[in-house]
Amino acid sequence: MSGFGQPTEIGVAQYLLMMIEEIGDGTAELPHTVGHFPGTPTTLDTDGRLGTDLLTCIIDSIGGMTSGLASLPNWIVTTNLMIRRAPDALTGPRGTGALTLDTHVLRRGRSSVVTRVDTTDSDGAAVATAWMSCAILTPENGPPPFTRPVTPFEREVPTDPIFAAPAHEFFNLTAGKTAGVVELSVDQRLRNPWGILHGGSSAVVLDAAARSLVLGRPLIEATPEVIMTDLAVHYLSPGRVGPIVATATSTGRRGPDHLVRVEVRDQGADDRLMVLAMTTVRRLD
Amino acid sequence: MSGSAGVIDSLLVPADDASTDSRPAYPPPRHAMSLLALESEQDESGDVRGWMPVTSFTSSADGMPRLATVAMLVDALGGMRSITASDPEWAFTADMSIHLLPAGPTTLLQADLHVRRRGRRTLVIEAELLADGERPAGSALLTFAVVPRPEHLVNITLNMAPGRRMMNANSAHEKLEANYFDELELRADTPGVASIELRPVVSNTVGALHGAIHASLIDEASASLGRSLFAGDAVTTDMHLAYLDLGRVGPLTATASSIGNPADGRLTTAVDVHDGNGALVSTATAEVVAL
Numbered sequence: 301m302s303g304f305g306q307p308t309e310i311g312v313a314q315y316l317l318m319m320i321e322e323i324g325d326g327t328a329e330l331p332h333t334v335g336h337f338p339g340t341p342t343t344l345d346t347d348g349r350l351g352t353d354l355l356t357c358i359i360d361s362i363g364g365m366t367s368g369l370a371s372l373p374n375w376i377v378t379t380n381l382m383i384r385r386a387p388d389a390l391t392g393p394r395g396t397g398a399l400t401l402d403t404h405v406l407r408r409g410r411s412s413v414v415t416r417v418d419t420t421d422s423d424g425a426a427v428a429t430a431w432m433s434c435a436i437l438t439p440e441n442g443p444p445p446f447t448r449p450v451t452p453f454e455r456e457v458p459t460d461p462i463f464a465a466p467a468h469e470f471f472n473l474t475a476g477k478t479a480g481v482v483e484l485s486v487d488q489r490l491r492n493p494w495g496i497l498h499g500g501s502s503a504v505v506l507d508a509a510a511r512s513l514v515l516g517r518p519l520i521e522a523t524p525e526v527i528m529t530d531l532a533v534h535y536l537s538p539g540r541v542g543p544i545v546a547t548a549t550s551t552g553r554r555g556p557d558h559l560v561r562v563e564v565r566d567q568g569a570d571d572r573l574m575v576l577a578m579t580t581v582r583r584l585d
Numbered sequence: 586m587s588g589s590a591g592v593i594d595s596l597l598v599p600a601d602d603a604s605t606d607s608r609p610a611y612p613p614p615r616h617a618m619s620l621l622a623l624e625s626e627q628d629e630s631g632d633v634r635g636w637m638p639v640t641s642f643t644s645s646a647d648g649m650p651r652l653a654t655v656a657m658l659v660d661a662l663g664g665m666r667s668i669t670a671s672d673p674e675w676a677f678t679a680d681m682s683i684h685l686l687p688a689g690p691t692t693l694l695q696a697d698l699h700v701r702r703r704g705r706r707t708l709v710i711e712a713e714l715l716a717d718g719e720r721p722a723g724s725a726l727l728t729f730a731v732v733p734r735p736e737h738l739v740n741i742t743l744n745m746a747p748g749r750r751m752m753n754a755n756s757a758h759e760k761l762e763a764n765y766f767d768e769l770e771l772r773a774d775t776p777g778v779a780s781i782e783l784r785p786v787v788s789n790t791v792g793a794l795h796g797a798i799h800a801s802l803i804d805e806a807s808a809s810l811g812r813s814l815f816a817g818d819a820v821t822t823d824m825h826l827a828y829l830d831l832g833r834v835g836p837l838t839a840t841a842s843s844i845g846n847p848a849d850g851r852l853t854t855a856v857d858v859h860d861g862n863g864a865l866v867s868t869a870t871a872e873v874v875a876l
Contacts, residue, residue, distance in 0.1 A: 379707060380728060382682060382825035384853045384870045386845025394845075406868060407829040411706060412679070412730065414827050416868065418855075426845040429855045429870055431827055433680060433728070435706060530872065532682040532726055532825055534709050536702040552686035552721045554822065554874065556849075559684050561724065576701055576711065578684055578724055580823070580872075 311489025312498045315463055315470050316343065318358050318401075319452040320365060326448025330408060331369040333450065335362040335401035342466055345522045348396035352528035353507035354467060355399075356383060357500025359417045359430045362403050364499070367413040367434040368443065369450070370405045375443040376413060376434035377535070378499050383430040384530045391584055395427040411436050444493065462489070466521070471504045473520040480513030480549065482520060486542030497539030502546075502575045506533070506562040509546035514558045514581045525585045529557065533577040541568030546575075556583045612753060613785045617769055617798060619753040620761045621654055623661055626749040631669040633698045635662040635752070639691045643765045645820040646876050648690025649722070652821045654765060655683055656800030658696055659712045659725040661752055666698045666710055667729045675738060676708050676729035678796050682825040685723040688716035696725070706731050771801055776813030777842065777854075779806040783835030783861075794832035794866070799858055800824060802839035803869045807854040810841045811873035814852060823872035834861035841871070850875040 389395025564575035667676035708729040714722040811819030844853040852873040
């Protein structure tokens with residue numbers, strides 16, 4: 301699930317620092333937005349590339365916000381999100397550095413919204429394409445306040461040094477005892493405005509679990525030698541308590557591509573299944 | 586949304602007043618679903634297992650079933666599973682993702698379906714695929730939108746008795762004796778573009794393009810682009826498909842474009858399906874592998 305709420309106060313947004321602007325005068329029935337992700341040493345890997353975990357975070361953020369704009373005066377929760385990375389932007393200089401996310405609402409129905417997000421690098425080369433579905437709901441305290449069209453704004457970054465830490469520290473990850481298991485401790489900065497775990501946080505913990513399984517060792521840190529090339533993630537229930545535990549299992553492989561199934565459960569909430577994902581993890585070495 | 590409820594045709598118990606129903610029988614002879622000779626079995630819990638024979642007319646050059654036919658199998662079984670899972674309401678397919686593994690030449694594909702979430706408004710079903718009863722062949726995830734049961738389906742009686750059976754009675758006497766896409770008259774004259782006329786044999790119960798035929802268009806648009814770019818054979822191995830609207834006006838056309846450039850024998854595509862009026866009716870991404 302994702303929400304945008306008061307964007308300046310969302311910890312995950314404050315960590316990723318993506319600027320979002322709405323294209324047009326804000327009256328379009330199907331909104332169009334563009335996100336500018338600067339990339340920082342703490343969010344990019346040693347090659348300057350954004351991992352699929354944080355890529356999912358920023359896609360979920362801008363896609364969720366844009367879907368929400370299409371749903372006003374109601375708002376949305378993400379139900380599923382599908383991402384594919386461009387095959388020629390997995391290694392080398394292509395696809396590194398700052399990113400642009402072009403976001404279009406494709407369909408706004410009575411109860412759901414489907415939105416596409418195309419991501420390119422600063423040279424305009426494709427990095428990834430994604431679509432996501434959101435369910436429309438009526439939030440208890442109304443939708444987040446937005447002035448249309450949405451214009452870029454500077455986010456205030458807290459002085460807490462955790463906001464300058466590597467992703468695995470910011471997202472409170474702990475490696476399991478065996479490969480394929482990663483735990484996330486829920487902290488206020490990882491919640492969305494409705495108090496539930498930000499959808500991007502689920503993507504981060506499941507990405508680490510899947511990479512850990514393929515490398516055959518417990519890990520939480522970035523691993524440029526493996527990358528999720530595609531992801532189908534279904535958000536089944538909200539994460540509220542924690543610890544949040546992602547468990548990856550292998551379904552099979554096609555050459556360097558490993559098909560991995562990941563379950564994410566909220567152990568503190570009766571081990572409830574929060575997220576189910578299928579992902580392809582490629583070994584690049 | 587897709588009208589995958591076509592599967593109920595095989596589950597309907599004949600009513601006494603059937604002779605007064607003037608609607609054309611569904612599915613018509615040589616329908617895209619019945620030609621695949623799908624079988625299903627439902628257990629007491631409602632979970633569903635199904636099978637699809639794989640022939641030279643429905644397989645890729647690697648001997649695996651084409652993604653298009655796998656989409657038909659999981660769509661039909663998912664629709665069947667959704668009936669009990671969404672009862673007393675109804676469910677329509679909202680999206681579908683499929684990942685295929687290289688299981689080698691296959692004669693029978695098996696799918697086991699399980700409900701992973703039954704929410705107030707959505708239903709999520711997972712399918713595990715097995716080649717010849719022993720080799721992992723991939724998986725699928727489907728989302729259904731749960732809606733009030735349509736008026737014309739409120740009083741129907743469904744035969745949900747356990748036991749293995751053909752999913753469509755026509756399959757007992759109809760045989761596929763040509764390439765599946767040729768039989769459906771699905772054309773891809775230009776790399777990356779596939780189209781089909783809207784005819785009853787590729788339609789669902791409400792006369793719109795059958796949900797699995799969207800997948801056929803996406804499969805062939807992507808694979809044809811891959812064959813062109815790789816200058817050799819290629820197979821669509823993965824697909825993430827979102828249904829946006831009913832395709833009620835033909836011809837339906839899928840247009841695939843490459844995301845970045847192909848690399849290491851892999852092509853990633855984004856595919857849009859438009860109806861005859863130019864309206865976007867579904868969108869997908871797909872992965873194509875050079876053989």
